[in-house]
Amino acid sequence: MAEVIIRPQNVLDEIELTRLCNLIPSGATYDTAKMRAACALANGQAEAYIQTAYTLPLAIAYPNALIHHTTVLAVYWLHSQSDQVTEAVETRWKETIRWFEKVAKGQISLGTEPVIVGATPDFEEVSQDFSRDEMRKL
Numbered sequence: 001m002a003e004v005i006i007r008p009q010n011v012l013d014e015i016e017l018t019r020l021c022n023l024i025p026s027g028a029t030y031d032t033a034k035m036r037a038a039c040a041l042a043n044g045q046a047e048a049y050i051q052t053a054y055t056l057p058l059a060i061a062y063p064n065a066l067i068h069h070t071t072v073l074a075v076y077w078l079h080s081q082s083d084q085v086t087e088a089v090e091t092r093w094k095e096t097i098r099w100f101e102k103v104a105k106g107q108i109s110l111g112t113e114p115v116i117v118g119a120t121p122d123f124e125e126v127s128q129d130f131s132r133d134e135m136r137k138l
Contacts, residue, residue: 042073049100072096
């Protein structure tokens with residue numbers, strides 16, 4: 001099951017912030033269904049990056065940086081669907097992708113220990129309780 005890192009309210013908050021900073025058109029409107037779809041896509045993309053370095057669900061509350069960057073993914077997707085990607089929105093998206101790539105490589109911590117991808121688990125040697133001869137007797 002996909003992780004729910006952000007919800008539509010996170011996206012609305014980010015849109016309002018970017019609108020206040022004059023980074024997106026002031027007349028842009030957002031459909032609720034598209035907002036939910038954007039959240040699902042962003043959550044899925046974030047999860048794909050995170051699970052390369054961490055076991056999901058995380059053992060901690062989602063850090064603010066993760067919520068922010070996942071929200072940036074959703075905002076970018078919303079703008080790309082309506083051909084309203086400004087230079088500022090695209091720059092933030094590119095910075096977010098670089099951030100997620102660093103998380104995936106373990107270069108940025110989410111506040112918990114990353115899993116070492118490709119590590120070989122330690123196995124304990126277990127003594128046999130029976131032998132082949134014992135099995136043949138059965």
